[in-house]
Amino acid sequence: MDKPLFLRTLAGQASPTPPLWMMRQAGRYLPEYREVRAKAGGFLDLCYNPALATEVTLQPIRRFGFDAAILFSDILVIPHALGQKVWFAEGEGPKLEPITGEADLVRIDEALSLERLAPVFEALERIRAALPAETALIGFCGAPWTVASYMIAGKGTPDQAPARLTAYRDPAFLDRLIDLLVESSIAYLCRQVEAGAQVLQIFESFASALPPGLIERLSFAPLRCIVAGVKARHPHVPVILFARGAGPRLEALAATSGAEGIGLDWSVDPAWAAATLDRKAILQGNLDPLALIAGGKALEDGVAAIRAAMGDRPYIFNLGHGIQPQTPVAHVERLVALVRS
Structure with missing residues (x-):
């Protein structure tokens, strides 16, 4: 049997019709998701319930026939599995008991507990068994800098100031935390x-929060380490990096990361990306999620511009951030029709 279109594209094969999926495609815009979410209890309860996580992962595939499903989970399951207290406050988003220095590291484990994440792996097994053969299955994690930002601040912050201050005031601690998250991410992804x-x-x-003097050390180098670590064990599994807000710095990432795919956020000019980024990099993106909300001409023009910019280059159609x-x-439904027309 031929590989799914999504996998063929990541192997460098161009297609007249690009594969399509959306970040956060299992989510609150779907009435069927809201029904499951209402009976699941807390958000982490949903992530750790294999049957329910499987159901919500499959919902957008049933409705829209996307070319890939992405595991329903959250990037903060890694700090949770490391022993950090994590919870989701209704209407406020994630909350964590902050880890701000070396003294706090004693509150978390020195290595990731894969046993705590067993429900996630069970969900993946169920999803893979239920998916059509032509639909690829995406696993994921958060990058070390992004996850560390939550762990240090104890919540999401507008500009990641707590973690950036830590980078200047206590670089040894932050480097140690990043290293722990690199190793944890490799184990989790494998x-x-x-x-x-x-x-x-x-x-x-x-990525947008990091100045030029920090982005290599705290973002790009850890990403390369994770890709290399995964490839050492699973060399044929493609990896996509989505560095939101990296802008022109994506050129360096695409050239050196070792990943097959580079995701573009909605602020990146797709024509610039197609002309500038390493030809071997399979680009993914990057319709503005607000153009999808607006619909009509905004949606049609956005899809047309991306398709024209990519030309004959293999690429994956997606949004420039989550739906x-x-x-x-x-x-x-209209987006799917436009991309596949």
């Missing part, structure tokens, strides 16, 4: 592959 993931995506959600809860389902 176990996802063993449970059925065929592609891996790493979310560097806060928003207020997105009309009809607009997603």
